[in-house]
Amino acid sequence: MRFNSYVHLFGYTGKLLRIDLSKEKVSVEEINHELLRKFMGGVGYGAKLLYDELPAGVDPLGPENKIVFTTGPLTGTGAPGSGFFEVCFKSPLTGVWGESRSGGEWGKALRKAEYDFLVIEGKAKEPSCLVIHDNKVKIMPAEKLAGKTTSQKDKIVKEDLKDEDFEVVTIGPGGENLVRFANVMLGGRAAGRCGAGAVMGSKNLLAIAVKGSGDIPIANPDGFSAVCKEGYQKALAQTPTEEGMSFTETGTPGYMMTADPKGDWPTKNSRSNSWGKGKEFYDRFKSSNFVKPNPCYRGCVLRCGRIVKVESGKWQTPQHEGAEYETISAFTAFVMNEDVDAAVHAGYLCNEYGIDTISAGATIAFAMDCYENGFISKEEADGLDLTWGNAETMVELVKKIANRDGIGHILSEGVRRASQKIGKGSDKLAIHVKGLETAAHDARSGKLQAITYGTGNRGMCHTHAAEGIVYDHVKMDLGLIPYGIPDPHTIDRFAEENKGKIAKMLQDFEILPDILGICRFYTYFNALDVGDLAKMISSLTGWDIDGGELLAVGERVYNLQRMFNVREGIRKSDDMLPERCLKLPEFGKYASVKECEIKDQVRMLEEYYEARGWDKETGVPLERET
Numbered sequence: 001m002r003f004n005s006y007v008h009l010f011g012y013t014g015k016l017l018r019i020d021l022s023k024e025k026v027s028v029e030e031i032n033h034e035l036l037r038k039f040m041g042g043v044g045y046g047a048k049l050l051y052d053e054l055p056a057g058v059d060p061l062g063p064e065n066k067i068v069f070t071t072g073p074l075t076g077t078g079a080p081g082s083g084f085f086e087v088c089f090k091s092p093l094t095g096v097w098g099e100s101r102s103g104g105e106w107g108k109a110l111r112k113a114e115y116d117f118l119v120i121e122g123k124a125k126e127p128s129c130l131v132i133h134d135n136k137v138k139i140m141p142a143e144k145l146a147g148k149t150t151s152q153k154d155k156i157v158k159e160d161l162k163d164e165d166f167e168v169v170t171i172g173p174g175g176e177n178l179v180r181f182a183n184v185m186l187g188g189r190a191a192g193r194c195g196a197g198a199v200m201g202s203k204n205l206l207a208i209a210v211k212g213s214g215d216i217p218i219a220n221p222d223g224f225s226a227v228c229k230e231g232y233q234k235a236l237a238q239t240p241t242e243e244g245m246s247f248t249e250t251g252t253p254g255y256m257m258t259a260d261p262k263g264d265w266p267t268k269n270s271r272s273n274s275w276g277k278g279k280e281f282y283d284r285f286k287s288s289n290f291v292k293p294n295p296c297y298r299g300c301v302l303r304c305g306r307i308v309k310v311e312s313g314k315w316q317t318p319q320h321e322g323a324e325y326e327t328i329s330a331f332t333a334f335v336m337n338e339d340v341d342a343a344v345h346a347g348y349l350c351n352e353y354g355i356d357t358i359s360a361g362a363t364i365a366f367a368m369d370c371y372e373n374g375f376i377s378k379e380e381a382d383g384l385d386l387t388w389g390n391a392e393t394m395v396e397l398v399k400k401i402a403n404r405d406g407i408g409h410i411l412s413e414g415v416r417r418a419s420q421k422i423g424k425g426s427d428k429l430a431i432h433v434k435g436l437e438t439a440a441h442d443a444r445s446g447k448l449q450a451i452t453y454g455t456g457n458r459g460m461c462h463t464h465a466a467e468g469i470v471y472d473h474v475k476m477d478l479g480l481i482p483y484g485i486p487d488p489h490t491i492d493r494f495a496e497e498n499k500g501k502i503a504k505m506l507q508d509f510e511i512l513p514d515i516l517g518i519c520r521f522y523t524y525f526n527a528l529d530v531g532d533l534a535k536m537i538s539s540l541t542g543w544d545i546d547g548g549e550l551l552a553v554g555e556r557v558y559n560l561q562r563m564f565n566v567r568e569g570i571r572k573s574d575d576m577l578p579e580r581c582l583k584l585p586e587f588g589k590y591a592s593v594k595e596c597e598i599k600d601q602v603r604m605l606e607e608y609y610e611a612r613g614w615d616k617e618t619g620v621p622l623e624r625e626t
């Protein structure tokens with residue numbers, strides 16, 4: 001076992017690797033031990049680093065932006081869900097805090113190479129690939145990778161290194177073309193949403209290959225192993241209360257069966273929150289497209305991931321890892337497409353081009369809405385028929401967006417910028433918060449979700465809306481009742497009052513997986529509560545940490561990300577949901593359910609700000625703690 005140079009620093013390698021691509025300089029820094037206890041890792045340490053090192057106003061696609069690959073103390077340790085790494089940066093899509101995450105073996109490999117964090121700055125003078133093999137770090141010219149898809153790049157890098165054991169993240173043509181919602185890809189897994197792939201592309205960095213041979217030092221190996229074993233047992237004993245909520249059984253696409261009847265399924269560019277076709281689509285997906293479960297890292301017992309295919313026909317698609325709930329929903333309900341094969345195919349193309357499936361689907365839905373409203377003509381759409389549900393057009397637009405071709409050039413900017421270019425009042429059809437397009441969840445399914453959707457630091461995202469969703473209508477308390485949260489069964493999901501404190505506590509808890517480097521699915525159904533996480537961190541690091549201290553870390557990180565955003569000009573108005581998402585759905589199960597409307601969003605926000613200690617008028621944190 002290899003130990004870091006900090007005496008008694010367990011659970012970390014204690015090292016940060018910094019690459020300046022402009023100067024072709026590689027340096028290794030030792031990490032301040034006290035900062036680790038305050039910010040721990042993942043999006044926490046990433047927020048601290050970017051808040052300190054990025055001045056306000058930097059161009060997200062300029063060499064002065066930095067992209068930080070972070071791991072958490074639990075990444076790669078064998079703890080439940082411990083395959084996760086996070087990417088932190090200023091987002092080219094939103095202009096504010098950007099974060100993306102992926103499960104897999106890459107984060108573990110980085111830690112085995114003896115680095116907790118990787119900071120990349122500057123811009124390479126030519127297309128490049130970064131290779132990290134323990135303490136040997138090289139910036140390699142990689143012209144041959146240019147223009148290749150993500151799977152082609154992965155293959156070429158491994159062939160060139162003559163070693164299949166390297167873990168490789170890549171960007172696709174979307175990232176090279178600076179599509180503002182381009183992803184960093186790890187095989188078929190995406191670190192998506194905020195444009196991390198475009199930031200890598202702007203730096204001429206097309207791939208990062210990592211391999212290491214070290215171990216993470218554990219303070220109390222027997223204790224850690226026992227608490228992890230208990231965590232896995234609890235995860236396996238999860239008892240989902242809703243159809244489609246067992247991700248082991250149905251994968252995430254099963255959630256279509258819950259989302260649709262609960263009004264959590266944005267349909268036709270959010271004109272409705274239900275369509276009545278969720279179960280039918282899932283059944284078709286299960287019988288025609290699903291091949292087998294595929295865990296993102298070795299050892300996951302929940303195994304939500306899946307290999308899928310389209311066997312034959314117009315949308316024939318090879319076996320690949322893909323077709324998340326979000327992806328299938330974005331390419332069906334968002335755009336009114338009823339061809340599930342086409343949705344699977346569109347998701348596959350997005351992965352190969354390295355662009356975000358959710359933002360791609362949402363942007364295509366926006367374009368179809370513009371077409372219906374006469375804001376985009378057939379001629380302006382390169383002759384395409386943008387009628388709702390046109391699967392051929394949907395697939396064509398994915399390609400055009402990735403290549404910035406024709407109308408794809410405008411759409412590759414995301415809905416906010418696209419609506420500014422199109423004008424004619426099309427901003428009313430641009431469904432986003434802070435510039436991030438809606439995910440496949442709908443604020444009209446519950447008022448806690450309305451708050452978590454609006455106040456999410458990266459915008460209208462699917463991960464940080466989830467804490468509201470799981471409490472509102474799935475009725476999970478996430479083990480927070482001992483910390484003061486009311487039993488969700490006693491709370492009316494449609495009531496607008498007294499939700500601020502609950503939203504704050506849910507957010508402070510559900511940011512912890514992203515800080516600690518684990519999968520949030522392990523925290524659902526009370527499988528791993530904050531007390532379990534505290535026990536894991538204590539036995540791993542030797543620190544004496546309880547649930548209260550961990551929740552305080554969550555709050556600190558949430559506030560620091562907010563301060564990052566405030567410095568970029570974010571205020572109360574940026575936490576407001578699009579007007580369409582506040583109103584009675586135009587059709588579907590909830591079209592006459594008045595309670596699902598959001599009547600007083602301002603009051604809900606002010607109650608939330610009060611719980612957070614933020615100024616009620618502006619949404620600015622009153623005390624800055626770092």
Ligand code: SF4
Binds near residue numbers: 083
């Ligand atoms: S539940 Fe899914 S995302 Fe989470 S660790 Fe397992 S395979 Fe990965």
